Amino acid sequence: MILPLDKSRIERIINFYPMRINPYYLSLIKHANCPIGKQAIPDIREIDDVNIAGNPDPLCEEIQSPVTNLIHRYPDRVLFMVSAECAMYCRFCMRKRKVGYPSVVTDETRNIGIEYIKNNKHIQEVVISGGDPLLLEDQILDYILKGLRSIDHIEILRIHSRVPCTLPQRITKDLVDMLRQYHPLFINIHFNHPDEITKEASLACGALSDAGIPLGCQTVLLNGVNNEQNIIKTLMKKLLTIRVRPYYIHQLDVVRGNHHFKTTIEDGLDIMQSLYGISGLCVPQYMIDLPGGGGKVPLLPQYLKYDAVNI
Numbered sequence: 001m002i003l004p005l006d007k008s009r010i011e012r013i014i015n016f017y018p019m020r021i022n023p024y025y026l027s028l029i030k031h032a033n034c035p036i037g038k039q040a041i042p043d044i045r046e047i048d049d050v051n052i053a054g055n056p057d058p059l060c061e062e063i064q065s066p067v068t069n070l071i072h073r074y075p076d077r078v079l080f081m082v083s084a085e086c087a088m089y090c091r092f093c094m095r096k097r098k099v100g101y102p103s104v105v106t107d108e109t110r111n112i113g114i115e116y117i118k119n120n121k122h123i124q125e126v127v128i129s130g131g132d133p134l135l136l137e138d139q140i141l142d143y144i145l146k147g148l149r150s151i152d153h154i155e156i157l158r159i160h161s162r163v164p165c166t167l168p169q170r171i172t173k174d175l176v177d178m179l180r181q182y183h184p185l186f187i188n189i190h191f192n193h194p195d196e197i198t199k200e201a202s203l204a205c206g207a208l209s210d211a212g213i214p215l216g217c218q219t220v221l222l223n224g225v226n227n228e229q230n231i232i233k234t235l236m237k238k239l240l241t242i243r244v245r246p247y248y249i250h251q252l253d254v255v256r257g258n259h260h261f262k263t264t265i266e267d268g269l270d271i272m273q274s275l276y277g278i279s280g281l282c283v284p285q286y287m288i289d290l291p292g293g294g295g296k297v298p299l300l301p302q303y304l305k306y307d308a309v310n311i
């Protein structure tokens, strides 16, 4: 499709934040203002945010990084950034200060990360993130997984990826056959709207599930994209049909360049309340990341209407 875009405006934005929309994701866009288009097409408000000097790293990831591209916030697990590239650059990305700049992650930073994990015996779980790990070449990802699996104290490997949603064709038989060697391996995918659940995405998720990889979904609430009860309810139900278990709904981590996607916590709580009553399998936890690097906490709708002792 041809999008009616102002080239000079787009160029101003992508000087700060790169753009990538692959042909598959482009094919899902009905028009620039549809929920899929809003996630992918640069918006001048990203630059307004730069001008008002929002914080690029309010979650303090950098100061919680003992080595480059590895965040050690909780004692028993780390987040390991192994790629700075994605199949599509989401305009709301909370790590937009880094993604889209491939040189941010190198063989050297990956090796230093593996070494750090090897030397810290209380780490039991590694969240392999980015950017998007599944966009790496098979051999590079295999090298990373092999390195991590060879460490005795590592029990769980978890990959965070948007690829099954934004470029499902990347989930090839070769990739799946490589991944299945590294159990227990979990993959958390990131779908935000029911229109992203296509035949192609279903095939990709089916192939990963058939390889014994449990799949979860982390959805981000985004203003104008999915902050409506019916949209989220439909999304949660559709996820189950492709064997992906809703895991988290996230309050957006607001960073410089994404303020226009911010929703209210009230909206989020109402959405959560609307999910109760449908299958419990469809109900994820609603999470917020505390600014200042304090970690994630769950948010719950208020149900207690009168003194529970008198029930």
Ligand code: SF4
Pocket (backbone or CB within 6 Å): 085, 086, 087, 088, 089, 090, 092, 093, 094, 095, 099, 130, 131, 132, 161, 162
């Ligand atoms: S796929 Fe994830 S890391 Fe990549 S741009 Fe989107 S939200 Fe950011």
